[in-house]
Amino acid sequence: MHEMSLTEGVVRILEEQAATHGFSRIKTVWLEIGELSTVVPDSMEFCFGAVAAGNPLTKDARLEIIRVPGTAWCMDCSASVEIATRTDPCPRCGGYQVTVTAGTEMRIKEVEVE
């Protein structure tokens, strides 16, 4: 969806961090992207290639995406269950009284720098 603007946000945060931590070249960026987040990793990689190339800080950077599994609380089972999409029923009882508890994150975890 809006991976281009998100990717620009990533590069902006990296620029801030470069100033704070005193690095000038990034070799690798690790993003944590939840399975239930609104981001498509393929699109993120595509956009990152375009955005990173235009910036001396990120032009040689490689993007690594760490997927975080989707987790939900099933009210009927009173249990935490794993789900792959927001439209999944509870894998234990088949019901839909599930509230997402994890897997929506979109974070920059860490960077390998020189």
Add this chain to the structure above:
Amino acid sequence: MCTVCGCGDAKVEGHAHSHDHDHAHPHDHDHGHDHGPDHHHDDDRHIHYGRGIAGVHVPGLSQSRIVQIERDILGHNNDFAGRNRAWAAEHGVLALNLVSSPGSGKTTLLCRTAEALKAKVPVAVIEGDQQTSFDADRIRATGIPALQVNTGKGCHLDAHMVESAIARLAPADDSVLFIENVGNLVCPAAFDLGEAYKVAILSVTEGEDKPLKYPDMFAAAGLMILNKIDLLPHTDFDVARCIDFARRVNPDIVVLQLSARTGEGFDQWLAWITEGRRRAVAERITALEAKLAAAKASLGTA
């Protein structure tokens, strides 16, 4: 993939440029992407971009070092949203973010709502569209202050645009602020504007399966409005099925059925808004009373 959205050419009406970025927006890609044959988990019926391979975290430590960042990608937007929310709380404003597909009847709903509310409570409207000020013109024709935000190529409003719009529009204390987002059931789901609730509007001339097709939006919304119910006899729209689908992705979602054209079901919608505003104003009164008590106490101890 929506590769053109979020570009920095958004315009707040009467305001030259709300987003000045000093970076370029390259949209022509001449580089290759080496995606292996198993990169997408497809079957022969559809390509699914929602399931990717997991990244493997094996940093090759050499001369380089690892810096922990731990920052939310949407953190910048969320900072602005937090400021907008604090502004709303301080001023007793109920801010509602109206989201839907194009053509669901958002603007008609807003015009009728503004007409019905304006004698009782202050109302203000922020209109988001890619281009034109047609919608803000329609709202202003009802006598309600409205500001158009054109997102240019962008497919959603972000919290920074809304902050600029609030500063220009200066909604009255204790008012209801409607933010009509760009017609789009995808991108606006991820962008918190600082609203009290997202209100998802679905008209019965659309598919009843949209809550499952666009689950992020219906998961993010506090209220779903089924609009154009006067047309139900002419459509195959299954209301019960639609509500069931919406509750699958969001068990807590409130559902209201109405027609913005005939006014059927409008009383419940107005009551929902009035109750939300009552709470916003009550919270402001509590905060003001605490301030007043602190001021009085400071006199007493002086």
